[in-house]
Amino acid sequence: MMERLRLRLVAVRYLLATAWPIILITAIGLVVAYQFVEPEPPREMTITTGGEAGAYYAYARRYAPLLAEKGITLKILTSAGSLENLARLDRGEADIAFVQGGIVPPANDPDSSHLRSLGSVSYEPVWVFYRAAQPITKLYQLAGQRIAVGEEGSGIRGLALQLLAANDIPPRSPKLLSMGSLAAAEALQQGQIDAVFIVAAQEAPVVQVLLRSPGLRVLSFGQADAYLRLFPFLSKIVLPQGVVNLVRDVPPQDTVLLATTANVVVRDDLHPALANLLLQAMTEVNGKSGFFQQAGEFPAYKDQSLALSDDAKRYYKSGPPLLQRYLPFWLAVLVERLFVMALPLVMLSLPLLKFAPAIYRWRVRSKIFRCYGDLKFLENDLRHEYDRQRHAEYVGRLDRIEDDANTRNIPLAFTDLLYTLREHINLVRNKLQQLDTTHDKENRG
Numbered sequence: 001m002m003e004r005l006r007l008r009l010v011a012v013r014y015l016l017a018t019a020w021p022i023i024l025i026t027a028i029g030l031v032v033a034y035q036f037v038e039p040e041p042p043r044e045m046t047i048t049t050g051g052e053a054g055a056y057y058a059y060a061r062r063y064a065p066l067l068a069e070k071g072i073t074l075k076i077l078t079s080a081g082s083l084e085n086l087a088r089l090d091r092g093e094a095d096i097a098f099v100q101g102g103i104v105p106p107a108n109d110p111d112s113s114h115l116r117s118l119g120s121v122s123y124e125p126v127w128v129f130y131r132a133a134q135p136i137t138k139l140y141q142l143a144g145q146r147i148a149v150g151e152e153g154s155g156i157r158g159l160a161l162q163l164l165a166a167n168d169i170p171p172r173s174p175k176l177l178s179m180g181s182l183a184a185a186e187a188l189q190q191g192q193i194d195a196v197f198i199v200a201a202q203e204a205p206v207v208q209v210l211l212r213s214p215g216l217r218v219l220s221f222g223q224a225d226a227y228l229r230l231f232p233f234l235s236k237i238v239l240p241q242g243v244v245n246l247v248r249d250v251p252p253q254d255t256v257l258l259a260t261t262a263n264v265v266v267r268d269d270l271h272p273a274l275a276n277l278l279l280q281a282m283t284e285v286n287g288k289s290g291f292f293q294q295a296g297e298f299p300a301y302k303d304q305s306l307a308l309s310d311d312a313k314r315y316y317k318s319g320p321p322l323l324q325r326y327l328p329f330w331l332a333v334l335v336e337r338l339f340v341m342a343l344p345l346v347m348l349s350l351p352l353l354k355f356a357p358a359i360y361r362w363r364v365r366s367k368i369f370r371c372y373g374d375l376k377f378l379e380n381d382l383r384h385e386y387d388r389q390r391h392a393e394y395v396g397r398l399d400r401i402e403d404d405a406n407t408r409n410i411p412l413a414f415t416d417l418l419y420t421l422r423e424h425i426n427l428v429r430n431k432l433q434q435l436d437t438t439h440d441k442e443n444r445g
Contacts, residue, residue: 041271045278046075047096048085055201056098056262059121059285066281070329072274082155086265089115095270096278100124100155100199101233101260101303102162116268116309118279119299119316120261121286123237125202126159127257128219129188129210130195137222140167145194148177148184156181159260160197166230181206189213199260202239202291211244211251220255227258233303235259237292259292261302266309273336275311277329280320364410368417371405372424379428386435394432401425 045067049056057078064074077094079085085097086104101120130136130145142164149164150156157178161171169176177184177193184196185206200207210216221227224236237259244250264282266275282299289295301308301316319325323332378397402425410418 041072041273043071044073044075045096045270045274046077046094047098048077048079048088048094049098050079050081050085052078053205055122055124055204059098059262062285063278063281066284067277070277072277080151080153083153083158086115089265089267092267095267095274097265099263099265100159101263102159102231102305103155104265104305113306114268115265115306116270116312117301117303117306118264118266118275118282118309118312120263120302121282121299122201122262122290123235123259123292124199124262125237125239125257125259125292126163126234127198127200127207127210128195129185129198129216130219131188131191131215132194132217135217136219138167139163139219139221140169142195143167143169144175146175146177146192148179148187148193148196150178150184150197150199151180152178154180156197156199159199162231163227163258166227185210188216195219208244218251218255218257220253221258222256224256224258233260233305235261235302263303263306264299265306268309270309272311273329275309276315276321276324279312279315280324361414364414365417367408367410368405368414368421371401371408371421374401374404375421375424375428379431382428382431382435388436391432391436398425398429398432 047060047063049060051057057076060074060076064076067074077088079088082098082100082103085094085099088094089097101124104115128139128142130142136142147160147164149160150158161176164176165171179187179193179196181196181198181200184193185198187193188196188210196210198204198206198210202208211218218239221236228234228236235258237257239251239255239257241251241254242249264278266278279299286298287296299316301312314321321332321336323335326332327335374397378394378401382394402422405418405421405425408418
């Protein structure tokens with residue numbers, strides 16, 4: 001019983017001696033693989049929107065419960081507009097921002113920026129309301145008039161100044177007034193200004209009020225196609241005749257509008273799992289049909305001022321990650337992280353384990369082969385250089401080889417090798433005795 005236990009312990013020792021290089025190589029592989037494993041995503045994100053009365057804020061409020069279902073808290077910050085949102089991203093005060101299309105100037109290399117786009121979520125019509133007896137179809141016809149172009153730092157102002165500058169109306173003109181949308185709408189109704197730029201959805205209260213205000217008109221862009229060439233981030237949309245009020249026929253004809261887009265911009269270090277979760281919320285909230293959009297038209301990569309994030313590219317091509325379609329969010333994240341670790345482990349282990357049995361056998365056999373080496377040298381001496389006077393030396397060498405073989409700790413499964421070695425030792429011993437006997441007969445003869 002004790003001998004059997006000893007042999008089993010010997011087998012374990014050989015196994016461990018064979019396994020440690022495999023374990024070491026695998027451990028190194030795991031350390032290398034860990035460098036590519038994304039950390040666990042944070043459980044809170046911060047999004048900067050706009051004013052509480054704006055569409056950006058409304059979208060964020062709708063994203064929040066969808067993210068909360070997945071265990072992610074969305075912290076919402078209001079702001080003065082897109083420029084402040086971009087500044088917050090730059091300073092790291094927010095992870096996500098709504099940015100009006102055209103605010104970010106196109107870069108020669110968009111990939112060099114630390115900001116990435118997750119895509120556009122809606123059209124933002126550019127409304128130019130004005131007071132005039134005759135219809136106006138070109139912006140340069142507003143030259144010399146009092147025009148509200150939005151507050152400092154707002155996306156409306158930046159876009160309005162670009163469009164007016166393209167019509168030779170200088171941005172520093174004293175006729176261009178810095179006013180918020182609500183104040184500008186009231187001033188236009190009271191005749192204190194002549195026109196106002198508003199970038200907002202058709203459902204926005206300020207837009208609805210101005211559409212129904214007597215004496216006010218909406219500029220229909222007669223050169224809309226030319227603007228699309230000059231400003232690639234713009235789109236052309238149509239406000240159909242009578243859609244505001246069929247009885248009063250408001251508007252009295254189809255009105256061509258320009259539209260920018262509402263874009264979701266993130267820092268390039270946003271965790272990929274959170275980016276995918278946010279894209280799913282964008283699809284749920286913004287993917288339905290609307291006044292100017294068809295179902296499934298958003299989210300989409302329409303404003304290419306910023307490079308599209310790699311996560312958004314994969315999402316638009318293949319949809320949500322496979323695991324997130326079938327598993328709870330946090331379980332899917334855990335499995336993805338484990339998979340990154342397990343893949344190199346499997347790739348390393350399979351070939352190592354394939355060769356492990358051969359290495360194990362070699363280690364055991366090498367113990368026996370050392371005895372065979374000594375036995376072979378002795379046999380060669382006997383065959384080619386036998387000296388009767390060295391007989392005792394030969395016997396001593398053979399005894400040491402046999403003692404060495406008997407003390408070898410060999411696993412039970414390989415004891416046949418040990419018995420075979422003993423047989424071969426006996427063959428050499430018999431050969432030695434034959435040589436001694438033959439030498440004696442020759443001497444007597």
